[in-house]
Amino acid sequence: MIYIYYSYISEDNFENLLENELSKFSSDYQDKIKGYRRWQDAQLSLLGRVILFKAIEQVYKCKLNYKEILQTKYNKPYFKDSLIQFNISHSGEIVVCALVEKSQVGIDIEIISDIQIDDFKWQMTEQEWLTITSSGKMMESFFAYWTQKEAVIKTHGHGxxxxxxxxxxxxxxxIINDQKFFLKEIKIDEKYKCYISLDMPIDELCIRKI
Known part of the structure; x- marks a missing residue:
């Protein structure tokens, strides 16, 4: 089973998060949160980790040390000596967190915004770009590809x-270096595109809002 938790940020809840949750994390992470100028950015980051630990308690009925989130040399977060794999993404007003055991996982969410997609042509293959530009909904098509690609490289782990x-x-x-990655769209909000990727076929999903 693959679990996906998500939440919307709220200014009304920000001070409560700072007061009740921030101190659980490492001092370096606390300094990072306090360094944000916008409450939205601070809450997006903090809420992702809060969701992660609440999800672990609900799904796996265990508690992990809040200060033991490590990072690979490619900045992929992980827990030492745990089968639980996770990934967090945020955009706009939504934070998503994916959890699974014994499989690498990546998730990406992006708000569909009016951008100059020509600036990103060099990031797409010829076939992907042809599909985007021939679509009746170019922005939606672009963000679909973008979130899929981001989810895949997060699963791969080399960013x-x-x-x-x-x-x-x-x-x-x-496929990256003969390794296959699987994708599935997660429909949370029509204003966003969200995809999850695993290094194994994707089976049943459980999506929960916090």
Whole structure:
């Protein structure tokens, strides 16, 4: 089972999060949160971690140390000596967190905004760009590809060291260095695009709002 938790940020809830949740995390992370100028950015980051630990308690009936989130050299977060894999993403007013055991996972969410998509042509393969530009909904098509590619490289674990144009999204899958990654769209809000990726076929999903 793959679990996906999500939540919307709220200014009314921000001070409560700071007072009751922030101190649970490392001092470095607390300094990072306090360094944000906008409450929205601070809450997006903090709420992602709060959702993560609440989800772990609900799903796996266990508690992990809040201060033991480590990072690989490619900045992918993980827990030492745990089978629980997770990934967090946020955009606009939504935070999403994906959890699964014994499989690498990546999730990405983006608010569909009016951008100059030509600036990102070099990030897409020829076929992907053709599909985007021939679509009746170019922005929606672009963000669908973008979130899929982001989810895949987050699953792979090497982040943006892998150029997005070096692999192609096709039939809900992508291949990087002979390794196959599977994709599935997560429909949370019509104003956003969200995809999850695993390094194994995606089975049943459980989506919960906090």
């Amino acid at each position: 943006l060291s892998i150029p997005l144009k070096t692999f192609e999204i096709s039939e809900d899958a992508a």
